[in-house]
Amino acid sequence: MVTVEADLGRVERRLAAGELWCPSCGGVLAGWGRARPRQVRGPDGPVPLWPRRSRCTGCGVTHVLLPVTALLRRADTAAVVVSALAAKAKRGLGFRRIAAELARPVETVRGWLRRFAERAEAVRTVFTIWLAAVDADPVMPDTAGGVFADAVTVIAAVAAAVRARFGLLRVSLAETAVAVSGGRLLAPGWPGGAVQHEPALPR
Numbered sequence: 001m002v003t004v005e006a007d008l009g010r011v012e013r014r015l016a017a018g019e020l021w022c023p024s025c026g027g028v029l030a031g032w033g034r035a036r037p038r039q040v041r042g043p044d045g046p047v048p049l050w051p052r053r054s055r056c057t058g059c060g061v062t063h064v065l066l067p068v069t070a071l072l073r074r075a076d077t078a079a080v081v082v083s084a085l086a087a088k089a090k091r092g093l094g095f096r097r098i099a100a101e102l103a104r105p106v107e108t109v110r111g112w113l114r115r116f117a118e119r120a121e122a123v124r125t126v127f128t129i130w131l132a133a134v135d136a137d138p139v140m141p142d143t144a145g146g147v148f149a150d151a152v153t154v155i156a157a158v159a160a161a162v163r164a165r166f167g168l169l170r171v172s173l174a175e176t177a178v179a180v181s182g183g184r185l186l187a188p189g190w191p192g193g194a195v196q197h198e199p200a201l202p203r
């Protein structure tokens, strides 16, 4: 699985130009059909998700190209999941209130918050390393009150650093979270498993 920008035309052009690389061996990825089409739940309703598949011309392993709008194995878009995390981190809301605001099941939202809380320290560490990598002279964010909030704060700092460094107007908290985690922000084994070292941020 490789994360790519949400712009499908751009992904096709990068595939055709040999600009996407295998996270296993570094070989060039070529188009290889599509993954199963499904729908994810966006902030304003269902969003079709029909990811491109690719196959490494080096090692032959196939990789799904997951757009930065989606998290691995989540039925809701990354924007929705990350907005729940931000609501707890920045506004101190509990899962019931967040679930009501997002019109999502209470247990679903509780699961997101719990899973993120369990790995918040590791997430904070990973994004702090990224912050230093993107910004040569990073302003480390003030601790916001608790490791959960700190982890979200440093994700936001990476998003701001990416915008500043690459002159981008729009790189969201959610896109940054997906790109740096390779879609695995809430997936088992991350951080600590194999994370793609060149996240595909939208350009």
Ligand SMILES: [Zn+2]
Pocket (backbone or CB within 6 Å): 022, 023, 024, 025, 026, 027, 056, 057, 058, 059, 060, 061
């Ligand atoms: Zn390969």
